[in-house]
Amino acid sequence: MALFEGMKPVEGTADQYVRSNTKLQVSTHDSPGEKFLVDPRLKRLFQYHFGGNGWVVIPKGRIVAPSTDNNGGIKNGNIKDFDGNVFRPVLTLANGGKDVVEIGKTGKEHTREANTPIGVSYANIYEEFVDGFNGMQPTIENEIYIELPYIPSRSDAEAVEWGSLYDADPTKRIKNGDYVISDENGRFIKADFETQREILKNTNASADDKFAALAEIARLQEQVLGQVWTVETNLPPQGWLGMLGWTDEQRAQDWNPNGMTADDIDDEFPGYPYERTYANTDVKSNRYYPQGIPGLTNGSNLEMPFEDILIGEINPGQKGRHDFRIQQTPVVAGSLVVKIDGQVVEPDYIDYKSGLVTLVVETNEGAAPQKVTATFKATGQTPGVPTGWDFKGAQGAVRILLQK
Known part of the structure; x- marks a missing residue:
């Protein structure tokens, strides 16, 4: 602020x-x-009614x-803001x-010219409308600890519009400690310094x-x-029992949601999330059969493989x-292979x-029953998977400390 003497501003000098x-x-x-x-x-890309x-x-x-x-319409990375009639910087996908x-x-x-990242979109960002007076103000995070689904296959990752990390080079999977950069469309990939260092160390490499x-x-580096x-590739992750749904029988008995009883507390089964019932798959009684919330915490998009599962027999003379x-179930369409005594049948x-x-x-x-087996993939077979990990091809999640 300026100093005033009465109504007249006090003028400074070269030294004061x-x-x-x-x-x-x-x-x-x-x-x-x-x-x-x-x-x-x-x-x-898509409409999302939760955000606007x-x-x-x-x-x-x-x-x-x-x-x-x-x-x-963009000039030196700026366009004119209709609301303020001034030029503002344009935010786009990192490349x-x-x-x-x-x-x-x-x-x-059009060409989205080479750019330098500044952070990660904290929420879905919608298109702006000229004369919309919508007050769109993107929130950009650049120094927090984030979690994203780890989807190794690029094609599977690109089928998911939200942020994720995939392996740009399938032979060099992401690992703890790796630095990360953006691919061409704002998804995370590994910064492959190792390959370049190998070239520099190679005495046969040209100048x-x-x-x-x-x-x-x-x-x-830039x-x-x-x-x-x-x-994190534990599917489901530790503590998955906390995301299970109760069966009707459990609700009727006012069942303890963590499943632990006094009998479970011993050296072998110390209790939640490791009580003795967690691996029980008694589908007939359904008493302790693990169930996730359908479409939310049951791995509804994860394709789990099953090989040579016995589904029945054909008795002699039949x-x-x-x-x-x-x-x-549900079985992934096109994944089923049925065999009778090891021979594939249609x-x-x-x-x-x-x-x-x-x-x-x-x-x-023959004199013995013929075994009928099935090899297939099925979804909804992994109860306790967090919703944010439940995408086709996902193998868990990565946690990244942003450092921009």
């Missing part, structure tokens, strides 16, 4: 300052309070960056420092190869956003139609949802 200096601190570091405008070119109207263009958990573009050519929401091709390796190391502390049931009818398998067979001429 009488005005205030810079404001300095604007906000905290972990989630800076900066005004961004959402990249208007980004394609519409319109389309999500930057999903929760994706890595974001200020735009560096000079195209599509790992590489130009990305893509089709936007209008169907036109051009080594210069390229140094340039790649510089790019990775793009690093955080470090993996833990790769022929014609036989109906069998697979207990692990079922006459399959109901993947109920597990019904129908075979029309010739007479069993």
Whole structure:
């Protein structure tokens, strides 16, 4: 602030300052309070009624960056804010420092030029409407400890719009301590410093190869956003019994939700979450059979493999139609292989949802029953899986300390 003498400001000199200096601190570091405008070119991904109207263009958990573009109405990474009639920086998806050519929401091709990440979207970010007065203010986190689903396959990860981590190189899986960067569309991948260091150590590598390796190391250092502390691949994780649903019988008996009784407290079974009943799969009585909340905590998207499961027998002298049931349902369509005494046969009818398998067979001429087995994948077979891990191809989660 200025000093006044009456109504007249006091003027400073070269040696005596009488005005205030810079404001300095604007906000905290972990989630800076900066005004961004959402990249208007980004394609519409999905609608999510929990967060508001319109389309999500930057999903929760994706890595974001200020735009560096000079195209599509963006000038030096800025566009004019309709509400304030001033230019503001544009927020877009991080791209790992590489130009990305893509089709936007209008169907036109544009280039999202190489950029540098600043953090992770804390919530779904929706497209902005000109003259919408919607006050969209993205929240960007850059110094917190986050958890994301670990989906090793890139194709499976790209089928999930929310943030995740996948293995860009399947031969070099993510591990504890690895640094991470963004791929072309804001998903986490490993920063592969090891490969570049191997090139530099290789005495047979050419000078051009080594210069390229140094340039790649510089790019990775600029793009690093955080470090993996833990790769959690326990499915279900420790404490999974706390996410199970009660059976009707348990509710009627006012059953203890953690399942522990006095008899369970001994050297071998110390109690929740390790009481003696946790592995019981008595599907007939259903008394202690572990069940997750369907579609929420039962692994409804995780495809679990089952190999040569006995589903029935064909007794000597029998022929014609036989109906069998697979207990692990629903079965993943197209994954079922049925065998009779080890020989693959084609079922006459399959109901993947109920597990019904129908075979029309010739007479069993042998003296012993013929065993009918099934190899397949089924979903909903992993009770206690957190909802945020329940995606096709997921093998658990990664926890990352953001360090930007």
